[in-house]
Amino acid sequence: MPVERSGHQGGPCGKSRRGGVEAVPGMARREEQAEGDNHLSLAGNERRPALVASLGTLGLWLQQDMADSAQAQKLVYLVTGGCGFLGEHVVRMLLQQEPRLRELRIFDLHLGPWLEELKTGPVQVTAIQGDVTQAHEVAAAMAGAHVVIHMAGLVDVFGRASPETIHAVNVQGTKNVIEACVQTGTQFLVYTSSMEVVGPNIKGHPFYRGNEDTPYEAVHRHPYPCSKALAEQLVLEANGRKVRGGLPLVTCALRPTGIYGEGHQIMRDIYHQGLRLGGRLFRAIPASVEHGRVYVGNVAWMHVLVARELQQRAALMGGQVYFCYDKSPYKSYEDFNMEFLGPCGLRLVGTRPLLPYWLLMLLAALNALLQWLLRPLLLYAPLLNPYTLAMANTTFTVSTNKAQRHFGYEPLFSWEESRTRTIRWMQTMDSSAQ
Ligand SMILES: NC(=O)C1=CN([C@@H]2O[C@H](COP(=O)(O)OP(=O)(O)OC[C@H]3O[C@@H](n4cnc5c(N)ncnc54)[C@H](O)[C@@H]3O)[C@@H](O)[C@H]2O)C=CC1
Numbered sequence: 001m002p003v004e005r006s007g008h009q010g011g012p013c014g015k016s017r018r019g020g021v022e023a024v025p026g027m028a029r030r031e032e033q034a035e036g037d038n039h040l041s042l043a044g045n046e047r048r049p050a051l052v053a054s055l056g057t058l059g060l061w062l063q064q065d066m067a068d069s070a071q072a073q074k075l076v077y078l079v080t081g082g083c084g085f086l087g088e089h090v091v092r093m094l095l096q097q098e099p100r101l102r103e104l105r106i107f108d109l110h111l112g113p114w115l116e117e118l119k120t121g122p123v124q125v126t127a128i129q130g131d132v133t134q135a136h137e138v139a140a141a142m143a144g145a146h147v148v149i150h151m152a153g154l155v156d157v158f159g160r161a162s163p164e165t166i167h168a169v170n171v172q173g174t175k176n177v178i179e180a181c182v183q184t185g186t187q188f189l190v191y192t193s194s195m196e197v198v199g200p201n202i203k204g205h206p207f208y209r210g211n212e213d214t215p216y217e218a219v220h221r222h223p224y225p226c227s228k229a230l231a232e233q234l235v236l237e238a239n240g241r242k243v244r245g246g247l248p249l250v251t252c253a254l255r256p257t258g259i260y261g262e263g264h265q266i267m268r269d270i271y272h273q274g275l276r277l278g279g280r281l282f283r284a285i286p287a288s289v290e291h292g293r294v295y296v297g298n299v300a301w302m303h304v305l306v307a308r309e310l311q312q313r314a315a316l317m318g319g320q321v322y323f324c325y326d327k328s329p330y331k332s333y334e335d336f337n338m339e340f341l342g343p344c345g346l347r348l349v350g351t352r353p354l355l356p357y358w359l360l361m362l363l364a365a366l367n368a369l370l371q372w373l374l375r376p377l378l379l380y381a382p383l384l385n386p387y388t389l390a391m392a393n394t395t396f397t398v399s400t401n402k403a404q405r406h407f408g409y410e411p412l413f414s415w416e417e418s419r420t421r422t423i424r425w426m427q428t429m430d431s432s433a434q
């Protein structure tokens with residue numbers, strides 16, 4: 001299978017450069033697609049000639065439509081990490097927006113109680129408690145699945161887990177998913193990567209309104225971005241491998257920027273920290289440092305769409321990477337959080353950082369030292385460490401329409417709706433905490 005690659009070419013934890021242009025005009029493909037995808041789009045019905053609609057033909061159409069939808073509801077999807085923050089949104093979005101779904105398998109180390117409520121719907125929901133580091137568990141869960149969305153991962157930039165564990169889950173886990181696809185004949189694999197595979201890099205270079213082809217020196221040392229970059233590379237390289245039955249594996253990777261929305265643990269932690277400080281947060285990062293953020297509902301929608309369209313546009317989308325984006329405003333990490341924390345009664349003190357940067361660096365280094373010293377006794381993992389400080393203090397924003405061009409993505413939720421939903425969630429959390 002010919003693979004057009006616009007992702008990075010170098011080693012994941014070394015120097016890499018973005019580059020290359022897309023060979024296939026996405027818009028033209030989009031129109032071809034609308035022609036062929038009748039059972040999902042209204043356009044197919046609208047094109048039918050109204051004048052010949054006798055009762056008989058109407059009956060035939062109805063029969064045909066019923067047969068189509070029975071046949072259409074045939075796909076088995078597997079979501080790894082489906083009980084996490086993003087996973088829950090993807091699971092719910094698939095059930096709402098993927099009419100061809102027959103069975104949805106949710107594979108996670110920790111299954112959520114909320115899964116029970118989904119088991120009464122028309123789609124068979126199968127919860128599988130399992131570990132992606134165990135190849136046999138992954139292969140068993142995947143047998144007979146058509147599509148896998150692989151988002152199970154250890155998201156840890158605070159030093160909670162060891163580098164070895166992060167590697168085992170994020171890299172070995174991804175290898176196991178790829179090998180299970182090959183063994184069982186699962187042909188479509190969507191990987192949830194991260195903006196962190198690009199940057200910010202250890203040199204703190206800004207990435208300002210960049211896209212998938214923007215050159216950037218992607219050099220990482222931290223275990224989390226290293227593991228995500230390695231895993232992404234494995235997924236992209238697996239595109240075109242023959243799976244059981246002889247068909248080619250079709251893969252692609254989505255790279256969300258910092259995700260926010262209902263269920264976001266870090267937002268919850270910052271909120272509680274603000275409450276402990278008497279309803280105040282103190283500005284630490286200059287307001288001019290912009291950070292890319294994307295609403296969880298839109299990230300989920302993008303996963304649903306990419307998984308669907310990958311099956312129709314394998315030649316165009318196979319081996320590709322897509323940033324996850326929406327219309328959320330570009331702001332500093334703290335100013336963006338205030339969009340939600342403000343309406344919940346918190347105040348950000350200072351128009352400029354209260355502490356000089358060198359002092360913050362010193363505090364971050366002290367936290368890292370304390371974490372190391374206390375490790376034999378307890379887990380000390382505060383939000384501030386040298387890595388998170390560097391992340392928060394480096395501009396990283398994306399501006400791209402690649403997903404729109406390749407598979408017709410438009411955000412499902414406007415910024416206003418994303419904001420309102422997140423505030424509403426924070427306020428429920430607030431009242432349930434009292
Ligand atoms: N939260 C964010 O801002 C971003 C997240 N991502 C990626 O999105 C994915 C989902 O992230 P979140 O939902 O935020 O994290 P999360 O921690 O809420 O969800 C991860 C899920 O994976 C499961 N998991 C962990 N280890 C596992 C194992 N060994 N076997 C099976 N399941 C396992 C966890 O139980 C959890 O349910 C991750 O791959 C992450 O790297 C990417 C960009 C930004």
Ligand SMILES: CC(C)CCC[C@@H](C)[C@H]1CC[C@H]2[C@@H]3[C@H](O)CC4=CC(=O)CC[C@]4(C)[C@H]3CC[C@]12C
Nearest residue numbers: 155157194196258284333383384388389391392
């Ligand atoms: C104490 C500081 C002044 C502020 C600390 C803020 C940090 C906790 C967060 C700043 C940037 C965040 C990361 C960023 O949004 C990108 C991410 C992508 C992922 O794939 C996982 C999450 C994260 C690493 C995210 C984590 C929190 C920050 C470091």
